[in-house]
Amino acid sequence: MNEVRTEQVLSRRDFISDQDVRWCPGCGDYSVLSQTQKTFPSLAIPKENIVFISGIGCSSRFPYYMNTYGFHTIHGRAPTIASGVKLANPELSVWVVTGDGDALSIGGNHFIHALRRNIDINIILFNNQIYGLTKGQYSPTSELGKVTKSTPFGSLDRPFNPPAVALGSQATFVARTVDKYTHHLQDMLRRQYDHSGTAFLEVYQNCLIFNDGAFQHLADREVRDDNVLILEHGKPMIFGKEKDKGLRIDASTPQVVSLEKDYSQSDLVVHDENDRNLAGILANLTYAPDFPTPVGVLYQEEEPTYDDLLVQQIEQAKEKLGKGDLMKLIRGADTWEVD
Amino acid sequence: MPTKDVESLESVVIRFAGDSGDGMQLTGDRFTSTAALVGNDLVTFPDFPAEIRAPAGSLAGVSAFQIQFSSKDIFTPGDQVDVLVVMNPAALKVHLGDLRPGGTIIANESSFTTKNLRMAGWESNPLEDDTAAEYRLYNIEISRLVANAVEAIGLPGKSVERTKNMFALGLLYWMYGRPIEPTADWLKEKFKSRPELVEANTRALKAGHNFGDISELFATSYQVDPAPLAPGTYRNITGNYALGLGLLTASQKGDIPLFMGGYPITPASDILHQLSYYKNFGVKSFQAEDEIAGIGAAVGAAFAGNLAVTPSSGPGIALKGEAIGLAVITELPLVVISIQRAGPSTGMPTKTEQADLFQAMFGRNSESPLPVLAPATPGECFSIAYEACRVALKYMTPVFVLSDAFLASGAEPWRIPELDKLPPIDFEYEKGGNGPFQPYRRDQETLARAWAIPGTPQLEHRIGGLEKENLTGNVSYDADNHDLMVRQREQKVAGMVREIPPTEVYGDTTGDVLVLGWGSTFGAIRTAVEKLRREKLSVSHAHIRWINPLPPDLGEILLKYQKVLIPEVNLGQLLRLVRAEYLVDAEGLNLVRGRPFRESHIVDKIREIL
8 A cells, every 4th residue: 555645536547558458358357457447546546656567478468458657577577576666666556467377387486575575566466277378388276187288188287376375475465356256356456455565366367268167166157156255354254145155164174064054154254354374274275176265355464564664774774874975985994195 | 223124025926825714814804904005006816715614624615815015006916926824734735836936935833733734635744845945934833822922811712713814914014014003903993892802813913023023034024115006095995895886876976766686696795785785875775586586676676767786697697687688678777787707507606707798798588789898907896887877877778797706806996086077977757748758769869768757647658578669669569660679779789889988008009919808807918018018019908898889999999900819718708709890810818717817828828929
C-alpha cells in the first residue's frame, strides 16, 4: 500500500492502452486484465505512480495493455527489476505479472527471495499449469504424468504447490482466485494493494489452446460450488451448492464433513487470515483429491517491509554519521602535500 | 650521531611473505602508508592466497605483499625483489625465485623448525645450507625477540607471535630511514579498545627498529628520497576503493541517487562493501540473491531514475549477460563493472588477468553494442568510474568498466581531484509538454532517448526486451524497422568517439615500435619503454582507456610505426580488435600466468622484434 493518493477521478478507460490485445480469444488473461482495469480507478493511486513489470510468457504481455508505466523484462527476473524500481522510488505502486513457468521455474529463486524480503510489491501469478507462449510444454505446476510436447511419455515431475512455496518463503500475504471469478478477483487485487509488503496472488487461469479445462471444476457453474471453498476471515469454512458441507480440523488433519448429518457450523474451522499454521493446512489442500480448493486470502500479516527498513536505515545513518561529506571521504585519514 | 653508513638508493622493491595468519597484508599496508608520507612514489602488488585459511605453514597458505618505492616516478611494483622478508620456510620456498642475485633475505629464524621445513618441502634448513649462498641472508630470531620485548605485558603466546610482523616492520623502517610514529599512531587507533595490544605491538615495532640500529648485523641503512610528484594533495589509494569513490562522486556531482545491485564475488566484493557504507550519502546498496538479481534490481532502479551500478567479475558477468542485453535495448543508464580475474570458469579468483575484453564486447546475444572503458592504474579507477557514469547518463546506455585484480588491490599515491574541475554530469528527466510522448525519439546529436521516469504524469509508456518500433517504442517485428534499430544502437555507441580525448603517445610520433596497451599493463609497458628510450631505441607507448569505440585517431597513429606490439594478459583480444579494425599487422605479447607483466618480459620482446 502507498500513502500517495490522487484527487483525479480515473475511469476504466484511463487504464486501457492503445495496443491491440493479442491473447487468444477466450484466454483467461482477458478477465484478469479487465478486472484490473475496473479495480484500479477505485484505488485512487495517481496513474503515473503505477508500474507493471512482467517477465516472459503470455501473461507477461500484460503491461502493454495497461496504460501505465510498464516494463516487459526477461524470463523469471521480473521480481528483481520490480525490487529495484520500488527501492529506487518507494512511492510507486509496483505490480509484477508473472506465470507458473516464469515465477516457479526459471524465476523460482527470485520469487522466494522477493517474498522473504517482503518488499512492498504485488505479485500476480497467472497459473495455467502449462507453458503457453512456447506452445505447450509442461510447467512446474503441471500434474505428474502430463503428456505435452516435451513430455510425450508423461512428465516425471511432481508439481509445485504455489501457496505452500509462498508460505515456505515467509510470505506475508498469500491469496488465490480464479480468472472467472470477476468480483472475487477485483477484491483480491484490492487486498493486495492494501497489504504492506509483498502480496502474492495466484490466479488460476485457463489456457484454452494448450491446457483447456484445467480448472473447469472451479469454473463450471454446475459443479464449482462443491469444489471451491471461499475463505472469509472470521467466517466458518462452509461450501457446497446447498452450503451443506464444511471443513473441520481434527488435531492438524483437515476433514470435509456434512452439515446435514452429524456436524453443525460450530464444529467447523473459522478462517483466521493471521494463522500461519492454518494457512499451511489450507495450502496443502491444493492437490488433495477429496477436498475443495480454497480461494481468497489464505494468510496475511503485517511485517516490516524491506523498503521501509532501507529508508529508515538511511535516515538513521544520516542522523548518526551526519550527512555525507564527500571531500572528507575522498581525502580519507592520511593525506600529504606535494609543493 | 649515526655511526653507520647511510646509502642513497633510487628505488627499492620489498616483498613481505608469510603464512596467511602472519599479517603480511597489514604489514605491507603500513609500510606503504609510511612510504607515501615520506613522499616516495610507490606501486604495490598484494598477492593473496585463494583459500581462506590453508593449513598453517603450508605452501598454499603463503600470503605476500610487494611494494616498490622510489625517488622517481615509477609504474610497476618491480620485476625483481631487492629485499625478501620471510616469516616462515614456506614463504621462502615460494618466493626465493623472485629475489634478485645479491638481494637481501630477512628470515624469521624461529619459525624454521623441522616441522615447518618439512611442510614447506625443504630437505635441509636453507638458512644453514648453501641455498642462500648468492644472497645476503639475515637470520633473526624474531619470535624470540618479540617474546622478550613484550614479556612484561603478560599476553598469551598466540598474541605475542602475532606481533612479529611489527618487529619486521620496525626493522625495515630503520633500514630505509622511515619514521615509526605514523605506525605507532595507527596502532593506538586500531587497538584502542585493547590497550595491551597497542603496547605489545608498539614494543615489537620499536624492538625491530632498535635491532636494526644496534645489532651488528646491519652495517648500512638506506634512504630513498621523495619523488617529484605534481603539486597537490595526495593520498594512497587502491583501485577498487578509487572506483567506489568515483561512482559516489558522480552521483553527488550529478545530484542523482546512486543504486548498487550486487553479489559477493572475488575480487569485486570490496565495492559491494564500500558502497553499503555510504548510507549517509543516501546510497542504496542491495546485496541480491544472485548476480542476475543484482543487475535486475539495478536495471529497475535505472528505469525509476537512479544512477545504477552493478559490480562483479568474469563468472558473474557471464550470468548477467541477458540482463545487460535488456539494458542495451531499453537504453537505460547502468554501469557494469568487471574486476577481471583469471579464468575460465572459476579459474584463479585472486589472480589477475585481462581476458574478459571479448566478454565485455560480445558476451550477449545478437548485436548488443555498448561502450567499454578500462582504467590503467589504481588512481585512474576513480576517473574512469566517474566517466562511465557521465557517459551512461548522457547517452542512456549501459557502460562497461574493465578493471582487474591487480588494479583492484594495488595501491599508489593519488592526487586528490578538485571536485569543481571534474566534468559536469549532465542529464535530465523528461518532463513532457512537447506533444505526444515518443519513448524512442532520439536526441539529434547523442541519439539518446528521453528518460521519462515512473511518477511523471502524462508520460506513461511501456518498454521491454522485444524489438521496438522507431520513435514510438511499440513492439515491432517489421523487417526494415529491425535493421534500422540495430544500426541506430550501433551508431549511438560509434558516436561516442566525440567523448574521447586525443590519444597521448609517450615517445615519438613515429618510429620503429609502438607498444599499445590497455588496462593494468600500463605500468610494465611504460617502465619498459622508458628504459629502452634511455638506450636511444625508437620505441613509443600508447595506452587506450576507451576500447569501444576505439579512439578515432588510433588508426592513423598505428600507421606511423614499423611495428605495433600489444602486450596483454590474455591470448590476444585487443590485438584481434585492432587487427580487424585497422588491417594493421599488429603483434601480441601474451602471457596468461595470473600475474602482471614484468618489465623484463616486455623489454625482451621489444628487443626481439626491433
